[in-house]
Amino acid sequence: MTDTPLPDSALRGAVDLAALAKAREAERASAQRKASGAPTAIAVGEANLQALAEQSMTVPIVIVFTSSAAPASETLALDVERLASEMGGFLPARCDVDAERGMAQAFQINAVPAAMALIGARPAPLFQGSASEEQLREVLGQVLEVAAQAGIQGPGAAGAPGAADEPAPEPPLPPLHQEAYDAIERGDMDAAVAAYDQALTENPKDADAKAGRAQVLLLQRTQGADPQAVRAAAAAAPDDVAAQLAVGDIDVLGGQIEDAFARLLEIGARVYGDDRDAVRERLVQLFDVVGPQDPRVVQGRRSLAMLLN
Structure with missing residues (x-):
């Protein structure tokens, strides 16, 4: 799979900016899931591979292979983690190929990001490269179908007690951030900068406002x-x-x-x-x-x- 085109809007028209914003949002969502007790990714290594294979006899496991040299792999891992919470039925996992080179060789991972599933102790390659939300949901749905056909349905699988009927709604943006976003959507970059400035005046440690302001200034300079x-x-x-x-x-x-x-x-x-x-x-x-x-x-x-x- 490859990266898909991004929405044609003022801020998201910049491909790299939108991808980076997605990564930051995924990181925040991960922190929120950890605080709420939602499933987080299992670290995969040679030491626990056998235990994971045994666990995959009762619940499918989706492993994302990551590297510090490939920021897109972190984004993919966090997306899979988020969808594990929303869709249910599988456990998210990640393998750091920088630390676990033997694992990468064993599973024939030549580049990251890459993803594979463990279903009934058997590895199933999923894809290599980035994936859009739609593509990721489709692939994960297929993992759940294959697991169900093998009689493997983990907690939270579709139709199982406690399964989520629909994704949780996204939390609203803080008022000044929403004001900035609305200004960007209508092309008023000065108003967006002013909104972020006000947000930073109220909270100088607002990292999202700082990043948003820098992005808007970059778009202004290159317009x-x-x-x-x-x-x-x-x-x-x-x-x-x-x-x-x-x-x-x-x-x-x-x-x-x-x-x-x-x-x-x-x-x-x-x-x-x-x-x-x-x-x-x-x-x-x-x-x-x-x-x-x-x-x-x-x-x-x-x-x-x-x-x-």
Whole structure:
């Protein structure tokens, strides 16, 4: 499976921004499920594989293979975890291939994200790559059907006592976040920034408002820009800080995160004074866009700190 096109709206029109927002939402949902006692993913390794195989005789287990080098794999694992709570009938699990290389080899996992099921102690490959919500529900539904045909119906399976009849409604956004979202939908970026600013005034630790504000500012800076013209201008003036910052924005908007960070760190190492401050400020803004937990941001912050020392 591959990533599917995203809705054509002001904020979600940026492919990478929408994917990152989805990852952050999945992380928040995971934290809420943990607090409510809903099922969370089982860590899979050589030590407990036999026990999981035995457990799959009574309930199917869906394993997502993840890696810190592939942020999309974390998103997929959290999506499967969420759907396990909503759909019932299977247990979510994840295998960190960075720590469990033998497991990846045993199951012939060549790339992540990837997913497979254990049904009756037998592995069943599901797919490799990202999956949309619709695709994921369809595949998980097929897992439940195969398990049911084998006489395996775990707690919460469709039709079983306690099964959820329909997904739980999404919680409403905080008022200022909803105000910002509505402004984005109608194309009023200034109003969106103002709403996020107010949210940060009321709660300076509001990470979602900080990220949303950074995303909107990025969209403002790149609105109407011709990527080819921006890149040509930067190539013609490699020492022009503004031109390099503009390419950094275009790269992040298009999902070329490593290229953007490398470009800005490289020119930041060659300039001083106000120019270096401008590079630092832009990098910090782009870190907020991508998200603090992203490994590329973690490395980028380290490199920036070394540059400023």
